[in-house]
Amino acid sequence: MPKNSPEFTFFLEALETFENLLHAETQAIAAKHLKSIEEIIERKDENLRALLEAKERIEIDPRSISEADALVDQVLDLQEKNVESFRRLFQKQFKLSQGMEDSEKPIDRKLRKAYFAVSEDRMPETDN
Secondary structure, three states: OOOOOHHHHHHHHHHHHHHHHHHHHHHHHHOOOHHHHHHHHHHHHHHHHHHHHHHHHHOOOHHHOHHHHHHHHHHHHHHHHHHHHHHHHHHHHHHHHOOOOOOOOHHHHHHHHHHHOOOOOOOOOOOO
16 A cells, blocks of 8 residues: 555544644643643544554555654654653652642742751851
8 A cells, every 4th residue: 555545644644643642741741731631641542543543454564654654753752751751740749649749849949948048158247
């Protein structure tokens, strides 16, 4: 089956849609928007089913076509990064819910330490 067939075109479109969903998932994870993450995961599952069906119909290894091969690599890389980001988010949320971690942002923590830390080398000299 040639790479310009309707079946292969559908496969590429499904793969591109999956990539777009991964980008949306990346943003939702960064924003810590759990509802969006959940919705995107559901859409990814639906798209993955369509993608696998499309792969079955093309009857060739998509990796044998450079355009598809590069896109598959991008999708796999994004998926791996999202899994790791989500794992970190989940661990942090779990620690927060268990009271094991402070919800203070790193920049806030640095500012607090910079302005409120009391140490002898930071105290101004006074002649009393």
